[in-house]
Amino acid sequence: METFSSKILQAAVEEFSRLPGIGKKTALRLVLHMLKQDKGSLERFSDALLHLYNNVVYCSECHNISDQPLCSICSSPRRDKSTICIVEDIRDVIAIENTGQYHGLYHVLGGIISPIDGIGPDDLTIDALEKRLKTNQDAREIILALSTTMEGDTTNFYIYKKLQPYGLKVSVIARGISVGDELEYADEITLGRSIVYRTVYETSNR
C-alpha cells in the first residue's frame, strides 16, 4: 500500500493508521468514508477531537476523565463515599458503572505495574490515592478491580501493602467462572479458584 495518487490523501491515511488496531487498508477505508461525508460532519469530527484535547480534565480526586475539576461521580451526593474502587483506566469505570451494581467512588490508576512496559508504581496515581485517604476520612473499604493477570496481581499486592497503615478493609473482585460459561471449557486455574473461593448459599447446622 504505497502508491497513492494524492499526498494529502496519503497524509490522512498515515494519521489514521497510527491509531491502535488500524492498519493501512482500514485507514484508507475510513479516510475515503470521511471524504464522502459533507464538510460539516468532517469539521464536527475534527472539532470534537480538538475540543477533547483542550477542555477535558482529569478529576482531581479520582483521576477519571471529566468536564469539571471534580467529576460527576466524586461530586454526586448520592454516591457512597465509604468505598473506593481502584481501576486501571476510565474504560473500567464505564464498564462497572454499566453494571449498575456499584454506588461508591473510584480511583483511576492510569495503568498497572508492568516492568516489561517500563511502568512502575511512580507512573500510577498511587501517591494521589494515599494523599486522598489522608485528607478524606470517609473511606472504609478499598475494592481492587484490576485485570486478573500477573501485572494486575502485582499491582494489587503493591497497593495492599501500601494501604496497610490506613487500617482499611481491602477486597478484590471475585474471580470465577463467567456467567453463561460451560465448566468443561474453563481453564484449570479459574476453575480451581472458583472452588476454593466458593460462595456459601446457606449455613447448615451440621
Next chain:
Amino acid sequence: METFSSKILQAAVEEFSRLPGIGKKTALRLVLHMLKQDKGSLERFSDALLHLYNNVVYCSECHNISDQPLCSICSSPRRDKSTICIVEDIRDVIAIENTGQYHGLYHVLGGIISPIDGIGPDDLTIDALEKRLKTNQDAREIILALSTTMEGDTTNFYIYKKLQPYGLKVSVIARGISVGDELEYADEITLGRSIVYRTVYETSNR
C-alpha cells in the same frame, strides 16, 4: 456503553463510532489513545482531515483522488494512453498500481450499479467516460476491472453496451482460482469458469 463521565469525551467517541466498522468500544479505545498523545499529534491528525477536505480534488479525466486537477497517472508521459481500466473506486486503483503489472490509464466509476442501494448508472461517472472517449481518440482498449459480483457483472454489461458505438476492444479481468488456493476448496462457479476460460500454454500441432 452509555455512562460517560464527560460529555466532551462522549461527543468524541460518538464521532469515531460513526466511522464504518468502528463500534462504541473501539471508538472509546481510539479516543483514549488520542488523549494520551501530545497536543501536536492531535492537531496534526485534525489538520490532515481538514486539509484533505479542503484541498483534495478529483482528477478531471479519470476521477481518481488527486492533488492537482489532472492526476499524476493521467498526466504521466510514461503511461500507455491506449488502455483505460474501469474500476469501482480509488482503492482498486491503489491495488492494481501495487501489482506493477498495469501501465495504462484508469477511470474511477465511483461505485457500481446496485438497485438495492439505490445506485443507478447516472450516479456513476459513465457519462464522463463517454465524453472522455469522444474528446480523446487515443483509447484502443477498455479493461473492466469490477467486483465479480452480480452488481459488478450488471455494470460490466451496461458499460459494454454503452461503449459498443465506439468500436473499442472491451475486456474483463480474468476470473479463476486465486494463486495459492487449493482446488478442493474453490467454489464450483469459480472452478467451472477457470476451466472454461483456461489459458493455453502452447498450441500443439494436432
